[in-house]
Amino acid sequence: MDASNILKFKLPRYDELPDIDLYIEQVINYIDGIFAPLEIDEKGRTLTPYMVNNYVKQGIVPQTVKKKYSKQHIAYLIIVYIAKQIFSIDEIGKMIEIQTKTFDIETAYNYMCDETEIILHSVFSQKAIPRDTAKTNSQQRFFVRDPIIAFAHKLYTQKLLDEYCVK
Numbered sequence: 001m002d003a004s005n006i007l008k009f010k011l012p013r014y015d016e017l018p019d020i021d022l023y024i025e026q027v028i029n030y031i032d033g034i035f036a037p038l039e040i041d042e043k044g045r046t047l048t049p050y051m052v053n054n055y056v057k058q059g060i061v062p063q064t065v066k067k068k069y070s071k072q073h074i075a076y077l078i079i080v081y082i083a084k085q086i087f088s089i090d091e092i093g094k095m096i097e098i099q100t101k102t103f104d105i106e107t108a109y110n111y112m113c114d115e116t117e118i119i120l121h122s123v124f125s126q127k128a129i130p131r132d133t134a135k136t137n138s139q140q141r142f143f144v145r146d147p148i149i150a151f152a153h154k155l156y157t158q159k160l161l162d163e164y165c166v167k
Helices: 024-038 049-057 071-083 089-102 105-124 139-164
Strands: none
Touching (some): 024 071, 049 071, 071 089, 071 139, 089 105
């Protein structure tokens, strides 16, 4: 299995997300570009307008202003995208609710980015997953870290299946 793209995978940090508000298609293209190196979906789409609108309607992602998506919306959508590989939208909503009571979105998002990169690298290089990077002993960090560990192992297993089940 060629894991070179995954070993180099980087998520944009909160201050690197677009500073201008985007329309839904721009958001989808932006997020598709972020996750393209992971090759999760062979169709190349990570999100659809319907999915994004549904997340907003369910309160998982904050309401938009004039149908435009801010840096905060994009951070939420990236978090949801990773978590939805493992959990239901209801479960994700509960985890986000717990996180937002404990941390601001920038802190939670950047922690998620750090942990995603560390965990993906560890799983795909078959090394032990190091201790987390949190500067707090708060149990809420497990609502970020554990889904990422599950996501990384699921992605690794899917890549193995792709390799062994060549059509």
